[in-house]
Amino acid sequence: MTDDQREPALTVGAEDAELGAYLGERLDAYNLEATGTTPDDLGELSVKAVDAEGALVGGLTASTWGGLLSVDMLWVREDSRHDGWGSRLLRAAETEARRRGCDRACVSSYTFQAPAFYERHGYVEKGRVPGVPGGAEDVYLYKEQL
Template sequence: MEIVTAGADAELDARLSKELDAFNLRATPGSAQAEFTVRITDAAGGLVAGLSGWSWGERAGIGMVWVRDDSRTAGWGGTLLAAAEAEARARGCRTVLVSSFTFQAPAFYARHGYTETARVPGFPGGHEDVYFLKQL
């Protein structure tokens, strides 16, 4: 046996994701687990905004949301959420889960109908990780 501690490892991350997905599906027979993305590009093909998420049974989750600095007040975040929620509904999901650090966008999610369910303190700068849930 050998234990190796290292930096980022895309190959290990992919393997862990595959193994945990298989374990989770064995533990929840009949459920489907799948990722999805939403991408907004400009006329030149540059990325303006994006979202990645997942669905598992009747729950969807949003993992990452990003909007380019010069486009942050143009409503693209709401457009991303609406598209993700539509995809979640199409997959039979009833709720969407997301978290946001206090220096990111908790007020944004609250404005879009997400209800705060938990806060985890202890992040740099005195920040917290805020968890939200939305009924679809």
């Protein structure tokens, strides 16, 4: 076997930002072609709340594509968790998603996090994946109408 006929090398390691960006670009291109959508249909979305000193109270990251809002992360600092900030962040993201043409949303939340929070906001559990440390599960929720 010559050098140019060698098997590709397999490596395993920690996060590889360059690989992640490369795979993201390739998968986006494949997904867009397969669904007949365009890069203009893809969008990142973030919402944040800061206090008077400029410190982060909470934030939300998400993406929009093909009419679907996908919430990635929502966090509120501990001293503000019962002041309605999570609801405000989620409502703001849903409002922006509707502006972008989205009509539905999805999110996953561990059982020790906030599935009940999302259910109070109209999300319905669609499935669970067991095996999270501590006996927890990953709960998948969907909101049919924003």
